[in-house]
Amino acid sequence: MNLGLAIFLIILAALLGAVAGFYGARSYMKNYFKKNPPITREMVETMMSQMGQKPSAKKVNQVMNMIKHQSAKN
Template sequence: MGITIVVGIVMLLIGLAAGFFGARAYMKKYLQDNPPISADMMRQMMAQMGQKPSQKKLNQMMQMMKNQAKK
């Protein structure tokens, strides 16, 4: 009886740890493949702030965001 409870608790902890790290890896890959801010969204934000978004500036900002995501 006691060993069954101990094994159940150990398996629960292993399942929680595996679920946490699995979900973390999935979300990391998902956000890397589908960034939350796209170039079009960045262009709209810059236009709303009164800036004229050039393609060079957009590329620089997107590269900065990718570099920040890797850290």
């Protein structure tokens, strides 16, 4: 087998693997976020009202900032 052909096939296989991996990971993340959506303001307000707290805008903003700060640490 020609050495140039072997190198070409290796490069082609690596490129095809990278493209397939990208689209596979993209599809996985779309499905993950569909099943597990990130926390929204409405969710925080609902949780606070279920716990017996009155969800004021200030409290909701504090909770959202805490969540954002925690996710930035990790």
